[in-house]
Amino acid sequence: MITVNGRKYSLPGRTVVVICYDGCDPNYIADSAIRGISPAITSMARTGFYASGLSAMPSFTNPNNVSIVCGAPPSVHGISGNYWFDREAGKEVMMVNAGPLAAPTILAEMAKAGVKVAAVTAKDKLRGALAAGLVGPGNVGIAFSAEKADQCTLAENGVDAADVMSGRMLPDQYSPDLSLFVLDAGVRLVESGRADLLYLSLSDFVQHAHAPGARESDDFMQAVHARVARLLGLGATVGIVADHGMTDLSLHGGEPNILYLGALLDNRFGEGRTKVICPITDPFVRHHGALGGFVRVHILDRLDRDEVLRFISSTPGVHTALVREEACRKLELNFEREGDIAVIGAKGVALGSHKGAHQLEQLAGARLRSHGSFAERDIPFVVSRPIKAAYLQERGDAPIYNYDIFHFVLNGAE
Amino acid sequence: MITVNGRKYSLPGRTVVVICYDGCDPNYIADSAIRGISPAITSMARTGFYASGLSAMPSFTNPNNVSIVCGAPPSVHGISGNYWFDREAGKEVMMVNAGPLAAPTILAEMAKAGVKVAAVTAKDKLRGALAAGLVGPGNVGIAFSAEKADQCTLAENGVDAADVMSGRMLPDQYSPDLSLFVLDAGVRLVESGRADLLYLSLSDFVQHAHAPGARESDDFMQAVHARVARLLGLGATVGIVADHGMTDLSLHGGEPNILYLGALLDNRFGEGRTKVICPITDPFVRHHGALGGFVRVHILDRLDRDEVLRFISSTPGVHTALVREEACRKLELNFEREGDIAVIGAKGVALGSHKGAHQLEQLAGARLRSHGSFAERDIPFVVSRPIKAAYLQERGDAPIYNYDIFHFVLNGAE
CATH class of the missing domain: 3.40.720.10 (Alkaline Phosphatase, subunit A)
Structure with a gap:
C-alpha cells in the first residue's frame, strides 16, 4: 500500500x-x-x-x-x-x-x-x-x-x-x-x-x-x-x-452557437474593464477554435463583482456563474488560478470572448463539438x-x- | 396569503x-x-x-x-x-x-x-x-x-x-x-x-x-x-x-439512438419476466414514438431485484438505475406508481422497450428529439x-x- x-x-x-x-x-x-x-x-x-x-x-x-x-x-x-x-x-x-x-x-x-x-x-x-x-x-x-x-x-x-x-x-x-x-x-x-x-x-x-x-x-x-x-x-x-x-454546440444549419461573453461585458461595463479567459485554449485550436462551455471572467478595475455576477447570471446561455470562492468550494478548483467569476455555459452553448478572437475558420465548416460545461x-x-x-x-x-x-x-x- | x-x-x-x-x-x-x-x-x-x-x-x-x-x-x-x-x-x-x-x-x-x-x-x-x-x-x-x-x-x-x-x-x-x-x-x-x-x-x-x-x-x-x-x-x-x-437523440446519419431495454432484459432473464413501461407514451406519439430518456422496469416474477439492477446499471446507455425506494427518495416520486427499478438514460440515448413497440415510422425520417432524462x-x-x-x-x-x-x-x- x-x-x-x-x-x-x-x-x-x-x-x-x-x-x-x-x-x-x-x-x-x-x-x-x-x-x-x-x-x-x-x-x-x-x-x-x-x-x-x-x-x-x-x-x-x-x-x-x-x-x-x-x-x-x-x-x-x-x-x-x-x-x-x-x-x-x-x-x-x-x-x-x-x-x-x-x-x-x-x-x-x-x-x-x-x-x-x-x-x-x-x-x-x-x-x-x-x-x-x-x-x-x-x-x-x-x-x-x-x-x-x-x-x-x-x-x-x-x-x-x-x-x-x-x-x-x-x-x-x-x-x-x-x-x-x-x-x-x-x-x-x-x-x-x-x-x-x-x-x-x-x-x-x-x-x-x-x-x-x-x-x-x-x-x-x-x-x-x-x-x-x-x-x-x-x-x-x-x-x-x-x-x-462531448456535445454538439451548433445550430440547426451548422453555425456554431456562440455566446460572446467578452463582447457583452464590454458593451455593458465598458471596454477593458473585464477580461474573459477561455481556459480551453491550447495549441490544438483546430479541435475547437478555443470554444468550450467554461470561461473565467477577471475584473480589471473597481467594478462591483456582484453587479457583474448578476449581469452574467441573467444572460441566457449561461447555466451557472459563481464568484471565485464559491467556484472553488463547489467545483473543487484552485483559488490562485480561479477568475473573479467562473461561468459555465448552458448545454449546447459555446462560451467565447469576442468575435474574431476565435479561429472559427479552423473548423473549416464542420459543426462545432466541444466541452467544458456540466453537459460534458x-x-x-x-x-x-x-x-x-x-x-x-x-x-x-x-x-x-x-x-x-x-x-x-x-x-x-x- | x-x-x-x-x-x-x-x-x-x-x-x-x-x-x-x-x-x-x-x-x-x-x-x-x-x-x-x-x-x-x-x-x-x-x-x-x-x-x-x-x-x-x-x-x-x-x-x-x-x-x-x-x-x-x-x-x-x-x-x-x-x-x-x-x-x-x-x-x-x-x-x-x-x-x-x-x-x-x-x-x-x-x-x-x-x-x-x-x-x-x-x-x-x-x-x-x-x-x-x-x-x-x-x-x-x-x-x-x-x-x-x-x-x-x-x-x-x-x-x-x-x-x-x-x-x-x-x-x-x-x-x-x-x-x-x-x-x-x-x-x-x-x-x-x-x-x-x-x-x-x-x-x-x-x-x-x-x-x-x-x-x-x-x-x-x-x-x-x-x-x-x-x-x-x-x-x-x-x-x-x-x-x-429537449435533446437530439439521433446518430450522425439521423437514425435514432435507441437502447431497447426490454429486449435486453428478455434476453438476459427470459421473456415475460420483466416489463418495461415507457411513461412518455401518450396519445401524441407523432412527437417522439414513445421514446424518451426515462423508463420504469417492473419485475413480474421472483427475479432478484438487485441482480436486475446490476444488469441494468452495467448497460452502456443507462445513466442511472434506482430501485423503487431510492427513486422515490432521490427524485421525489410517488411510491405507488413507481416501478421496481427506475432507469434514466444517458444524454443522447433514447430508452425503449422492444423494436416494433415504438412507432418509429411516425417520425417520418426526422431526427428523434426527445426528453425524460437528466439531460433535459x-x-x-x-x-x-x-x-x-x-x-x-x-x-x-x-x-x-x-x-x-x-x-x-x-x-x-x-
Missing part, C-alpha cells in the same frame, strides 16, 4: 492499464454497445464494471488528466484549465508550464515503490505534467508522447526514439492515429514486460469532429476496441474513463473486472469521478 | 401570467437572445430575472405541468408520468385519468380565495388534471384546451366555444398554432379582464421536430415573442418556465420583474425548480 494525496492504493498484483479515452462521451460507448462496434469494451461493462461517472470541472483535458493521475480534483493539484490569467504578472500562462504540480502523482509514487510505471500521452503538452517524478535523473519510469515520439531519449523519457517508433511513422497530430499510436505503444510495453502500471492518454480529435454513428467514429471505436482486446488478451486489468464528454461532465467509467461488493458498499452513494479510476482498479477490482 | 401544499402564496396584486413553454430547452432562449429572435423574452431576462432551473423528474410534460400548478414535485401530487403500470389491475393506466390529484392546485386555491383564474392548455389530456377544483359545479374559474376549444361549454369550462373560438379555426393538434392559440386566448382573457391569474401551457410540437436555429424554431419563437410582448404591454407580470428541455432537466426560468434581493437571499443555494415559478412571481417579484 502507498498513500497519495490522502488516499491509499494497493500496488498492482497484475498488470494494470488505465486508459483516458479523451472526449469519449458515454454516448459513444452506448452507441457502440447497441450496434456492436466495440465488443471488448461492451464485454468489459457486462462482466466487469460500468457506471456513468463524472469529470472534474471544468470538463477539459488537462485538469482531468492531471486529476486522474493524482486521484484528486484541481483544488489539490492546481491544474484547473489549459490557460490561466496570472494576475500579478498580468499575462496568460499555460498551466502545465507554470511550475511543478502542487501534488504528487500516483504514477510517480508507484514508481518510487518499485512498480514499473509507464505514461504515454497523445499530446506532448500533457506529458510534462504527467511525467513529474516518473522520468529524469534518479527516476526509472517511462513517459513519452505520440506527438514527439521521434524525439524520445532514454534520459528524458526512459525509452529511446528508435524503440518507441519501431519503424512506424510519426502520427499526424490531427489524426486518429495519434491515439492509436499511444495504445499500440501500451500494448508493446505490456508484451515486453517493461511496465506493470500504465496510463495511456488519447486525443479527442475524432470526437471533436464526428458524432456517434459517423463512419469515422465507428472506425476509431473499432480500432480502439482491437487494442483493448489485445491488452485484455495479455491478462491486463483495464480501466477506461474519459477526461470529459458525464463520462464512461469501465473496469474489466468486477468490483468487490464490499468496496462498492463502503463507497455508498458517493459520486464516481474519473479520478477514482486508479483507486477502483487497484483497490476495488476482484 | 393562501397556503397550498405547505407553501404560502400572496394573492396577485396585478395580473399574473405563468407560461409553461413546453419543451423549451434553455438552448432556444440562448440562441434567441444571441441572434435577437425574441427581444421580449431576452429583455425579461435582463430587466427581470433569469436562471437556469430544473424540472421535476422524469423530465416529461404531465408530471411537470402538474408540479408547476401544485408548486410541488410528483411525490406530493402523484403524477409521475403519462402512463403507469397498475400492479393490482395488471394494466397500464393513463395517470391523469386515474382519479383526482393527490394534492390541490394553486389555481383552484386561488379561485377559492376569490381570484379570477384561468388555465389554458394546448392538449386536452392535461386540462382535466389542471382544472381540478377550478371549473365545474360551484367553481368559477376558466379552463379549456386549444385541442378541444370548439367543444367548450360554460358549465364545463367556464367559457363557451363561440367565445373561445371567436371566429378562429380549431388548430391542428400537430401544428405550432396549437400553442399560439393558447397564448392568444390568454391575451384575450387578460384584455377582457376575465382573469387575473393565468396558466398557459403550450405544446412541444416544434421543439420535438426542430433544433434551435431552424426556420421553424425561429418562426415559432418570434410568434411566442409577439404574444409575450402583448401580455407585458397589458401590464401583466409574466413568468416563463419549461416543463422539460435544465429549463429556462424567466420572470418579467426583478426578484427581491431578500427573497433570493432567503432561498440561498436551493435549486430553482420550474414548480417554484408561481412562488417567485407571486411572492418574490418586485
